[in-house]
Amino acid sequence: MRTILKNAKRLLPSNKLEDCEILIEDKQIKEIRSVINEEADREIDVKGNVVLPGFVDVHIHLREPGGEHKETILTGTKAAARGGYTTVCSMPNTNPVPDSSETVNALFEKIKQDAQVRVLPYASITKNLKGEELTNIEELADLGVFAFTDDGVGIQTADFMLQAMARAKKAGASIVAHCEDNSIVYEGVVHDGKVSQSLHLPGIPPISESVQIARDVLLAEATGCHYHVCHVSTKESVRVIRDAKRAGIHVTAEVTPHHLLLNEEDITTASTDFKMNPPLRAKEDQEALLEGLIDGTIDFIATDHAPHAMEEKAKGMLEAPFGIVGLETAFSLLYTNLVQTEKITLHQLVEWLSIKPAEVFTLPYGKLEENAAADITVVNLNKNSVIDKETFFSKGKNTPFHDWKVTGQPVLTMVEGNVAYIDEEDIHG
Structure with a gap:
């Protein structure tokens, strides 16, 4: 299974954002380049959102x-x-x-x-x-x-x-x-x-x-x-x-x-x-x-x-x-x-x-680089929302942050290249 994340931005140590696309194959990140023009089984357009480890x-x-x-x-x-x-x-x-x-x-x-x-x-x-x-x-x-x-x-x-x-x-x-x-x-x-x-x-x-x-x-x-x-x-x-x-x-x-x-x-x-x-x-x-x-x-x-x-x-x-x-x-x-x-x-x-x-803890994760595990979190840094405990996926609703206004939200989570969560309003693919 080959997957390409298109139209992404990655975070540099300088805190600047850089355009990139990511090729995922065999549970790993195979390539990170500005543009990837290769065939894939699936393309996911992340619409300019930020890819993070x-x-x-x-x-x-x-x-x-x-x-x-x-x-x-x-x-x-x-x-x-x-x-x-x-x-x-x-x-x-x-x-x-x-x-x-x-x-x-x-x-x-x-x-x-x-x-x-x-x-x-x-x-x-x-x-x-x-x-x-x-x-x-x-x-x-x-x-x-x-x-x-x-x-x-x-x-x-x-x-x-x-x-x-x-x-x-x-x-x-x-x-x-x-x-x-x-x-x-x-x-x-x-x-x-x-x-x-x-x-x-x-x-x-x-x-x-x-x-x-x-x-x-x-x-x-x-x-x-x-x-x-x-x-x-x-x-x-x-x-x-x-x-x-x-x-x-x-x-x-x-x-x-x-x-x-x-x-x-x-x-x-x-x-x-x-x-x-x-x-x-x-x-x-x-x-x-x-x-x-x-x-x-x-x-x-x-x-x-x-x-x-x-x-x-x-x-x-x-x-x-x-x-x-x-x-x-x-x-x-x-x-x-x-x-x-x-x-x-x-x-x-x-x-x-x-x-x-x-x-x-010397885990081989937490990296957004070639040959690392394709564990990727995509965040929309401009998404405004209000925390609503009633919408939690968790059974627990016990939070002191209910009704807090926040900006920035994960919209796609991938574990070893498999989609674990996707916000369909933000991401399609």
Whole structure:
């Protein structure tokens, strides 16, 4: 199957756009030239829109198996494709947990059956995510899991984390951590600050995150393991990670779109669409996150797409589950609020959505070049729209960004040359 993308523009490192056409064959990009005059089985006219390397999200929740009322592999990956994502990494807080060869192999089979984009699943660090017994990290790494995490809960003892890192290092695997010291969370549901006081809600202190990162970077130094920090949210965490990198420790980190674009002051009512973990922090934390992203302390952006059923989110701030969806809104929100406001460039955004996550985890994706996988996201940078949660492909409608006006939208997503999503209003072919 030979496909040519006609009338495209590609982004140069200078942030200029250059006319191009792309020939795709055998799941790869065969040629990128200004004009390609060759025969093909299919031509897709992208009408002057911008071709980018497919987005890579190393932190999403697909909920299946066990949470199909929230999301499935099918609906979650359809949402990913609509958002421009060609590779996503699914977290292991499912039922059953992928913590054995049997459950991991079953998950691989379900992914092969239903996924609309590439899904690389995590395995858990501890059995059943209980923090009581380590999984067989070496065996599961051999099966091809993406990395190891107990995302949703922090590893509470240094002993367990030290053992996990040592074994992961031996297996050539990464440890990915949700950092939270349960002894100082105090059953909080929002950031411990102005809003927790005004809404009379229990607060989560920022130190509960940063203290565990500080512990873990020293353990990573001792073991030589690649240690990756999920959804950084506080200025103290940024400082610890920056210092660790300066010391030569193999630590990397991610930040979410919602922590970049919102802070606690955006929570004006006790709406559970603003309940996520880690919570929206203070304005100075938000500013430190963007600064850390720009200076390289934080490596890239991941959505932490966390769908829940409407009836679950309707239980109120104290009882509703943590989490919001993000796959379908990430690019448009970040482009509108960071690129168009000239806080960052489009090339920087593409680095953080595509190039850097692939590089950090040595994935052969996130590249728009000849002989690379034909994972391509086409975006219409001029398309204006209003975020409408009722139109989401995801089962989850839990977003604080409903009714936000945005510019810029993925209109075509291709995985290994196959169309995973197409906006028929913009693209024909």
